[in-house]
Amino acid sequence: MSLWEYANPARFMATTARAVPVLGGAAALCLLVGLVWGFFFTPEDYRQGSTVKIIYLHVPAALMAINAWLMMLVASLVWLIRRHHVSALAAKAAAPVGVTMTLIALFTGAVWGQPMWGTWWAWDPRLTSFLILFLFYLGYMALWAAIDDPDTAADLTGVLCLVGSVFAVLSRYAVNFWNQGLHQGASLSLDAEENVADVFYYPLLVAIAGFVLLFVALVLLRTRTEIRLRRLHALRLRERAA
Amino acid sequence: MAGMKSLKKKRRIQVIAVAAVALALSTAMIGYAMRDGINYFRAPTQVMDEPPAPSETFRIGGLVEEGTLIRGEGTTVRFSVTDGGASVPVTYTGVLPDLFEEGQGMVGTGRYVNGTFEASEILAKHDETYMPKEVVDALKEQGVFQHAPGEAPAAPNG
Numbered sequence: 001m002s003l004w005e006y007a008n009p010a011r012f013m014a015t016t017a018r019a020v021p022v023l024g025g026a027a028a029l030c031l032l033v034g035l036v037w038g039f040f041f042t043p044e045d046y047r048q049g050s051t052v053k054i055i056y057l058h059v060p061a062a063l064m065a066i067n068a069w070l071m072m073l074v075a076s077l078v079w080l081i082r083r084h085h086v087s088a089l090a091a092k093a094a095a096p097v098g099v100t101m102t103l104i105a106l107f108t109g110a111v112w113g114q115p116m117w118g119t120w121w122a123w124d125p126r127l128t129s130f131l132i133l134f135l136f137y138l139g140y141m142a143l144w145a146a147i148d149d150p151d152t153a154a155d156l157t158g159v160l161c162l163v164g165s166v167f168a169v170l171s172r173y174a175v176n177f178w179n180q181g182l183h184q185g186a187s188l189s190l191d192a193e194e195n196v197a198d199v200f201y202y203p204l205l206v207a208i209a210g211f212v213l214l215f216v217a218l219v220l221l222r223t224r225t226e227i228r229l230r231r232l233h234a235l236r237l238r239e240r241a242a
Numbered sequence: 243m244a245g246m247k248s249l250k251k252k253r254r255i256q257v258i259a260v261a262a263v264a265l266a267l268s269t270a271m272i273g274y275a276m277r278d279g280i281n282y283f284r285a286p287t288q289v290m291d292e293p294p295a296p297s298e299t300f301r302i303g304g305l306v307e308e309g310t311l312i313r314g315e316g317t318t319v320r321f322s323v324t325d326g327g328a329s330v331p332v333t334y335t336g337v338l339p340d341l342f343e344e345g346q347g348m349v350g351t352g353r354y355v356n357g358t359f360e361a362s363e364i365l366a367k368h369d370e371t372y373m374p375k376e377v378v379d380a381l382k383e384q385g386v387f388q389h390a391p392g393e394a395p396a397a398p399n400g
Contacts, residue, residue, distance in 0.1 A: 046378035047341055048368070055372070080246060081254055118339030118365045124282045155246045162261060166269050177273060180281035180303060182349055184370040196372040 007084035009227050016220045023220065027213035034207030042199055054112045056204060060211035062105035062130070062171075068098030068215060069133060069161070069168040072140075076158035086227065088154035091161065092144050093222035097215055099137035106134065117182060124182040129170035136164035150230070283349045289359075290328040296355045302330060303349040303367065311344050323348060323359070330354075334361040341366035 006012045038056035045052035075091035078084055109127070110120040121127065140160055147153035170177070175185045196204070246254060273280065283303030294300055307329055310322040318335045321344075332350055342348060347367030352360050 043374035043376055046373050046375045047346075048372075049375075052372060077258065080258060081251060116339065116341055116366065116368055118342075118363075122282065122365065125280050151247065159261075162258070163265065166265055170269070170273075178277060178281045180283050180285065182282050182303075182365060182367055184368050195370045197374055197377065199374055200372045 004082075004084075007082070007086055009086055012086050013224060013227060016224055020217055020220050020224070023213055023217035027210055027217050030206055030210030030213055032210075034203050034205075034210050038200075038203035038207055042203060045200075048116060051112060051115055052200065054108050055200065056207045058105055058108040058112060059204060060208045061101045061108065063208060064211045064215050065098055065101040065105050065130070065133065066168050066172050067212075068094050068101060068219075069137075069164060071219075072098065072161050073165045073168075076154075076161040079154050080158045085150075085154075085230075086223065088150075088158070089226040089230070090219060090223045091157070092154075093226050094215075094219045095137055095141050095144070097218045097222065099134065099141070101211070101215070102130070102134045102137060106130070122182045125174040125178045126171055126181055126183040129167045129174050133164065133167040133171055136160070136167060140164065285325040285327075286323055286330040287325055287327040289330055289354060294354050296353055299351065299353055299362075301349055301351050302332075302354075302359055303347065304330075306342070306344050306346055306348055308344050323350070330359050331357070332359045332361055334364050336364070338364055339366040341368055 006015065035056055039053050042053070044050050072091040072094050075087045075094070079088035079091065113122070114120040140157055143157050143160055144153050147156060175181055175183060246257075249257065283301035286302065286304050289302055302323055304323040304325040307322040307324045310320075310331075312320045314320060316335070317337065318333065319338065320331065320333050322329045322331050324330075332352075334350065334352075342364065347369060349365045349367055350359060350361035351363040354360075
């Protein structure tokens, strides 16, 4: 059994019909546990006080904002190379979810930055590339909406997605390339025990799992809607022709 | 893009690979060439090596050197910012952010006049250390608390 079987829309619809409720339920559970644990049952940070709790929204949202774009990149490449329509629709479906994650990360970052750094925005390399990624999301969705022919739209947005990946990668690794920035380094890494105390780390992992599951569930749900929209469109065309 | 549709699969892969390599190369070249503009601040060593003109406004960043912070009359403060190599004296009039303290990172905007950095804005830089307050208090009591690894150690009981 190969992954490419899901390029068949009927097969995709049958499997996701069962997967979406399970994923959605798991996402709700993880988010509830992670956020309640993080907001109400963790101590205050030694320097940030209770402002540290924004980490439970900011880090997972920023992580998924970047991962969503990379997922769109993979889906777009599958479309450009193998011409599977479900793949192109999955990329299209992920964009509004990704842009929402980006907005959450931008907003929580500003709320954290105002009391901690002393400014809500700085033209730091990481912040700037993340803002450009946000604009790319808007452009990506606008391009899908602007072109009538679905295959042409999928081709062009696929190329746009490839270009935008530069800023998705930069917003993750800018702190490594240009080390004189305002934003701190990665809060999460394999040696994270050194930086983030376990008492903050474990609820953060649960919250991240919740955001990942929520993203997957929403993208599958929205892809199903896109597939149905396309069927509806095809049926209407047939009706008009008859 | 009718072009993509008419190409054979192998050629499509080639086009995408060339595009990806070109993107990565151009990003690397732009990023390297413009690194001075992309970096948010200059280190004290850079400022000492090439002192900017008194009219130039730029940002300086580093650690607030231990034992140099003087809160003067009113809201004027003086301290030195260091990167381990060089140290630059700073004056600033205004409200400091919550996280500003000795041994911690800061970024200041201002001008370098007569060997002193006259800051018009001070931001605190947060390292990626997250620790519960109780744990730090206990460590400080035992005199073994240090800030992030690799940074200047905090004075005991500090």
